[in-house]
Amino acid sequence: MRSEVSSVGKVSPQHFRCQEPLTLQNGAVLPKYELVYETYGTLNDDKSNALLICHALSGHHHAAGVHADEDPKPGWWDACIGPGKAMDTNHFFIISLNNLGGCHGSTGPRSINPDTGKIYGPDFPNIVVRDWVRSQAALADHLDIKSFAAVVGGSLGGMQALQWAIDYPERVRACVAIASAAKLSAQNIAFNEIARQAISSDHDFANGRYADEGVNPDRGLGLARMIGHVTYLSDHGMGTKFGREIKSGDFDEADNVEFQVESYLNYQGQAFTRYFDANTYLLMTKALDHFDPARETGGDLVEALRGTTCKFLILSFSSDWRFSSQRSQEIVDALVKAKKNVASAVIESEHGHDSFLLPIERYTDALGTFLNRCLAEHSGADS
């Protein structure tokens, strides 16, 4: 039985201006900061139905609905958030924020450094996943939410969900990590480094001070995005989507042929430079690379997860090679060894890493069923 599926409709961002200083993992202190966020659904009386969304590398707070009626596209996770959807706003109060260091309204490299009165740019401190989780906890305090029914994220967002379970066991009842990993593989770090090199070797990067100089490293940032896109799709998925279709030109005049896949990547790369900040891209990829909760427990992930108390759902996709199912299986194995409640599924999909953003029926069914069951168990309406 499925309730009617629809959109959360028109939403508007809100702002949390935190005046409490935040000491970061590296010792740097942000004297104050701002987080932009959106909420969907209604917080219940005992504030037990809050669900936190953590975004991935290029994500932001606008996860569902539209900002204006004429918006051509809804939020980035609209496939999974809304009335009757996997993260059901009929049941959950969903919070989605732009992470610290982001470029969509939260304090980040584009913000003014209060110490200098100038744009932070490359001087914005390095952020690690734990710093995000701490700032998200401050947002939860601000909203008077003592514990989350669930913390949910894909990719880098899944890492934040895991960190939540580790750092605030008393504040998380369910952790969902989708297409994620307990740490990046060498190959994954390698792709990030190529993307960073693409940005920093662009002349217009200007050592990160491009904003001061009135330029933008469009070529480098666009190239970084193109590399990312290739790794988020699968060979088979690209074959299905583009094949060898030609966008323009013809093979008899071989010098002006443009394949559809080239056109797509060029478009995506260029579009990205209009809304994303290069310093944020560097910051986010470094946070991805550095994430490794087991580093603090001598490389032992089981030990790192020992203190967690929530239920876990670990989802991955068959064709995702950037965050393969094996990485998810490592999390599952560690959780089983640590005697934690965990369920997992490997969803058949040809869409690679991008699958976690798509309305794949088996995926959304699994996610929705798990979350609704967790909420029902807590409210005593156990079936």
Add this chain to the structure above:
Amino acid sequence: MTLRGDLALISKLINPNARVLDLGCGSGDLLAALQAEKAVNGYGLDRDPANIQLCLSKGVNVIEQDLDAGIGNFADDNFEMVIMTDALQAVRDPRELLRQMLRIGEESVVTFPNFGHWRCRLQLGLKGQMPVSKHLPHDWYSTPNIHLCTTLDFEKMCEEENIRIIQRRVVNTRYQEHWTIQLAPNLMASHAFYRLGRPL
């Protein structure tokens, strides 16, 4: 919830709060019952998407994993009981899986349809056809059951493998333990249930 006969038998063997692994857990009925009644820390492995979805709806710790890919990812002595109901005959390497089950669990419970049952013998011996029955409902060309055995075969392998049979129960098609079955188990039992341990 009323458990299927063989699952009810298994449920009786499980201690409260035990750590249990169910290989090929299907729709998760056994684990759901064990979680509710005995507060076990239980996990089920399955590879069928529909089964996994059913398990999720019951709040069962289901892990998507193909038994034919092995269970080497589980640590030694990680469970008190490792269960496998009616999957032994369908896996690629049942002997290796049994070894693994007793590596990661202190004890194991294995159930399987007995190919020595008189109905099977009758169908093959007199009719000259591969047996089809309630427990073995598939035609030869589409059966998942690639390693069928009799209770004698199974016990012979246990002896060779130095696997200790702690308990054996043999039942008819309605999962009843009738006295006639005990007279000639390999002929009369349609289904067998073994509780296994490592050598003493």
